[in-house]
Amino acid sequence: MIENETIKHQLNHRSIRQFKPASLSTEQLTTLYEVARQTSTSMFMQQMTILHVTDEKKRAAVREICHQPYVGANGDLLIFIADLHRNQIIRQQAGNDDGRLHTTDIFLQAVEDTVLATQNVLNAVESMGLGGVVLGSIKNDSQKLIEVLDLPQITFPILGLQIGIPDQEPQLKPRLPLSLMAFENDYPKTMPMNLMPDYDRVVNTYYDLRNANQRVDTFTNQINSDKLNQQVTKRDEIVAALHQQGLALDLNV
Incomplete structure (x- = not known):
């Protein structure tokens, strides 16, 4: 790189x-x-x-x-x-x-x-x-x-x-793997979601170790939370x- x-x-x-x-x-x-x-x-x-x-x-x-x-x-x-x-x-x-x-x-x-x-x-x-x-x-x-x-x-x-x-x-916040974000020519018909458990573990470790607002959380948990749930705001x-x-x-x- x-x-x-x-x-x-x-x-x-x-x-x-x-x-x-x-x-x-x-x-x-x-x-x-x-x-x-x-x-x-x-x-x-x-x-x-x-x-x-x-x-x-x-x-x-x-x-x-x-x-x-x-x-x-x-x-x-x-x-x-x-x-x-x-x-x-x-x-x-x-x-x-x-x-x-x-x-x-x-x-x-x-x-x-x-x-x-x-x-x-x-x-x-x-x-x-x-x-x-x-x-x-x-x-x-x-x-x-x-x-x-x-x-x-x-x-x-x-x-x-x-x-x-x-x-x-603050610690560097871990981002999604490139293999889930960057593609050549075509958007994949099947997203390689098998990579998510490993990424969730990295995110969970980040939240567990960061200096402020420590919590146990994962990326997929956040996507399945009230952030995107049906609600009126x-x-x-x-x-x-x-x-x-x-x-x-x-x-x-």
Whole structure:
């Protein structure tokens, strides 16, 4: 396998959830913003915006939505937003209507821009000797978050990123074997699930030995848990929140 400094950081990725009581410098933040700005963008529409949340009331509100005590605590909180509003203004100033901005296709392209930028920034964070954790939990109540951040129409918060100086050294979390994730040309008709017991044992050992939140668990147990069981949550209201924002209005077609 090829190895260089960039790949070393990527292969050593660990989610950091405890940070020292310090904020990033203006130089560090600017560097991360520039990394996000140079991220690949679908059709060169650049439909992504970052909000650096420093207001303590807003940080506390985001923390409540996420149900995670480290969110908006030490370090810096970034919210990555799928942003079609900026391009809407550009079209309106030219005397054009919104065109396809309200379609699922264009919204998904904005989501792609936003997710790519989030990962790019996290890679840069780790290359700078800092740590971070991606926050999908901001979508626990999308409509409330939109109100907290006072976001305009045809924008939508996709991911959060809590970053800062690490105050923990968690173990590397074991991933699925490559033979279950990477294939040549065709998706296998029969997945080699006989590999799962060995992987479950590795995951179980990881949870048993890790420093924080020790528990006995396996990967297959998690997939068969409430994570995917039939249940109603606030996340099931995401489509309604999208429509309220004027996004993906053709989803019911």
